[in-house]
Amino acid sequence: MEVFLATPRGFCAGVVRAIDVVDLALEKYGPPVYVKHEIVHNPYVVETLEAKGSITVQDVDEIPPNSVVVFSAHGSPPEDFKKAKERGLKVIDATCPLVTKVHNEARKYAKEGQKILLVGHPGHQEVMGTMGQASMELVDEREEINLPDWDPSTPVAVLTQTTLSVMDTARAVEEIRERFPNARIKNDICYATTNRQVAVKQLAAKSDLVLVIGAQQSSNCSRLRDVAEANGVPAFLINGANDLDGLPLDGVQRIGIISGASTPELLVEQVVKALKPEKVTTISSAAEDITFVLPREFRNTSSDRVRDQTMI
Numbered sequence: 112m113e114v115f116l117a118t119p120r121g122f123c124a125g126v127v128r129a130i131d132v133v134d135l136a137l138e139k140y141g142p143p144v145y146v147k148h149e150i151v152h153n154p155y156v157v158e159t160l161e162a163k164g165s166i167t168v169q170d171v172d173e174i175p176p177n178s179v180v181v182f183s184a185h186g187s188p189p190e191d192f193k194k195a196k197e198r199g200l201k202v203i204d205a206t207c208p209l210v211t212k213v214h215n216e217a218r219k220y221a222k223e224g225q226k227i228l229l230v231g232h233p234g235h236q237e238v239m240g241t242m243g244q245a246s247m248e249l250v251d252e253r254e255e256i257n258l259p260d261w262d263p264s265t266p267v268a269v270l271t272q273t274t275l276s277v278m279d280t281a282r283a284v285e286e287i288r289e290r291f292p293n294a295r296i297k298n299d300i301c302y303a304t305t306n307r308q309v310a311v312k313q314l315a316a317k318s319d320l321v322l323v324i325g326a327q328q329s330s331n332c333s334r335l336r337d338v339a340e341a342n343g344v345p346a347f348l349i350n351g352a353n354d355l356d357g358l359p360l361d362g363v364q365r366i367g368i369i370s371g372a373s374t375p376e377l378l379v380e381q382v383v384k385a386l387k388p389e390k391v392t393t394i395s396s397a398a399e400d401i402t403f404v405l406p407r408e409f410r411n412t413s414s415d416r417v418r419d420q421t422m423i
């Protein structure tokens with residue numbers, strides 16, 4: 112059996128930054144450091160940080176007054192910052208800068224008097240954070256597109272969740288453009304999502320079956336599975352090597368492997384090892400060298416900090 116490994120895969124710059132923020136907060140303030148929402152959507156990452164002293168909560172109300180809290184990479188609505196202030200919490204914001212950019216766009220368009228459509232998934236943490244920034248309507252690109260009953264001449268601005276399927280979003284945007292010809296369209300799907308979807312397409316062309324390593328609740332991992340399937344191969348989203356049992360791998364000669372933006376490389380290595388392939392071939396589609404600066408309070412302490420992707 113041959114394994115094809117997609118590159119780029121695994122951690123994006125926003126995830127590296129968010130994990131570093133929790134680590135640095137633990138070093139600076141000592142445990143416990145609360146984390147509102149899973150810092151990134153991967154249980155291995157969350158459990159590893161919890162073993163060091165972080166405590167994950169879903170709501171600011173669960174955090175004892177005067178504690179330290181890190182807000183997750185997905186972004187948070189202003190309401191959460193307000194609640195944190197009322198409880199006397201020290202907030203360290205690990206929102207990915209590319210999500211913050213979408214928040215800024217939303218507030219800008221609202222100020223300019225534009226109606227906003229957000230293409231994204233109901234209930235996803237990033238969508239909740241973005242929808243809190245200004246009044247907007249949500250469009251789920253996976254469903255039949257239902258647009259608000261606004262006049263076609265309405266000034267409309269379109270934003271997108273950062274982790275959507277590039278193809279499905281393009282279709283949704285086309286429908287929006289047909290209804291609102293003057294719509295201002297912002298494609299906010301991030302570089303990491305885009306690059307991994309290009310990579311999984313190439314992988315699908317070479318493989319009989321694709322394994323996406325990552326968590327079920329990770330939007331960008333789920334989209335990688337969808338893209339592989341849309342390109343004609345069976346694809347499975349698994350947490351790691353323990354999930355290989357029960358997969359239809361008997362007789363499969365070419366297995367493609369990719370991981371989402373929140374998946375540690377260690378989990379990929381464990382899957383490859385468990386498969387015991389005769390050959391491993393890397394399929395490269397793009398080089399990534401993006402890094403994001405840390406929040407101001409940690410910038411001096413971490414200039415020489417380089418995260419090893421095999422660890423977290």
Ligand code: SF4
Nearest residue numbers: 123125207273301372
């Ligand atoms: S997937 Fe994209 S938007 Fe999300 S944390 Fe990574 S770089 Fe930022």
